[in-house]
Amino acid sequence: MNWKNNPVEKIKDWESELADNHQNFIKAGLKLDLTRGKPAIEQLALADGLDGILQGNYLASDGTDTRNYGGLTGLPEARNLGAEWLGLPQEEVIVSGNSSLSLMYQVLHVGAHYGFGGTPWLQQSTPPEFLAIVPGYDRHFAICEKLGIKMVNIPMKADGPDMEMVETQVRRPQVKGLWCVPKYSNPTGNIYSAEVVDRIARLGNQAASDFRIMWDNAYAVHDHHEDAPELTNLMELCRLHGTQDSVFLIGSTSKVTLAGAGISFLGGSKANIAHFLEEMAYWTIGPDKVNQLRHARLLPDLAATKKHMQKHAEITRPKFELVLKKLEESFRDQEMGSWISPEGGYFVSFDSLPGHAKEIVRLAGEAGVKMTPAGSTFPYGIDPEDKNIRLSPTFPPIEDLSKAMDIFVNCVQLATIRRHLGEQ
Ligand SMILES: Cc1ncc(COP(=O)(O)O)c(C=O)c1O
Structure with missing residues (x-):
């Protein structure tokens, strides 16, 4: 009662x-x-196998000595893993250090200060805005606050964000992005439906040319059951709608191996990745490839993951x-x-x-x-x-x-x- x-x-x-x-x-x-x-x-102990796994063999599949400088894109075997994880071809994925959050910060920093092919967001006549699906992940919101990007709340529904509201909002040219955690969303735990993913894939045709969807697939493989629901592949739909430049896809092994010592993935169209790498070259000579190799040896593919x-x-x-x-x-x-x-x-x-x-x-x-x-x-x-x-x-x-x-x-x-x- x-x-x-x-x-x-x-x-x-x-x-x-x-x-x-x-x-x-x-x-x-x-x-x-x-x-x-x-x-x-x-x-964390499930990843104990990472320790000592290289047994003195530091060479990657392409002959790279992982102990040395260089290799901005990440190792081929680690890129393969990220590509399977994000549902992309290998050349559309780069692999970085332990935190996908830093990759996301860097992407927004690039948009805000250097722009995506046009005037940097912060130098345009109207201040930039991002769409924030609520409730959502506080650290996404903190990045926007830090960079001076205003946020607009979009309610989360059972099948994903309120798409009518998203579609109305993206027509405003100052809207530069949308935060998404499409699978087991933080915190609501729901998965975006196929219809919602398709509508998100179409946004690039309605929004400003420097609008970017931040598709943070942090929980891509974190299923409680083997017969877990599949998330629709966003990039395949973007290709169909000609909007592949409107999206960055993100993931990491933080909650697969070691939260403080995993590897992170950034996916996007060839143009977006090339643009990001150009900027990235200013702040690093290359990622921790030894750790990438350790990960690729422990988890050679998605099936192993x-x-x-x-x-x-x-x-x-x-x-x-x-x-x-x-x-x-x-x-x-x-x-x-x-x-x-x-x-x-x-x-x-x-x-x-x-x-x-x-x-x-x-x-x-x-x-x-x-x-x-x-x-x-x-x-x-x-x-x-x-x-x-x-x-x-x-x-x-x-x-x-x-x-x-x-x-x-x-x-x-x-x-x-x-x-x-x-x-x-
Ligand atoms: C949605 C989401 N993205 C990213 C992260 C952090 O990822 P990383 O450890 O790769 O920086 C978290 C951690 O809780 C998260 O919930």
């Missing part, structure tokens, strides 16, 4: 029970953390199942919040009733559970409805996660009921 249908006295009793629980959690002095979208230690990811799934899946079970048991039919059950990725996104998220996160902090600050999944840290909370189940041990979820559930219930009683 929905809790609101109870007589007010019963709701008050429940409130005092929840408040007692809350005090007990505070007294227990727990220190739990649900903020970090990081692999657990057991996941997928096999490796099944071992990750065995560790992460029970954690997601636990979080979803607790949400189901506590909130199904209760009108206290909603969420999507993701089939992969790193997050569960919980929407409380509007106006409750900050208070829930505050209560959780009081009770010893650190949560991602409410609002951080929106540009400028402002969630206009104050309802989105990102849960990150992967890092804590499952016992800690279970305790943290009990506290979280109690906080959602307490905040919701208190507000309800206050409004009576």
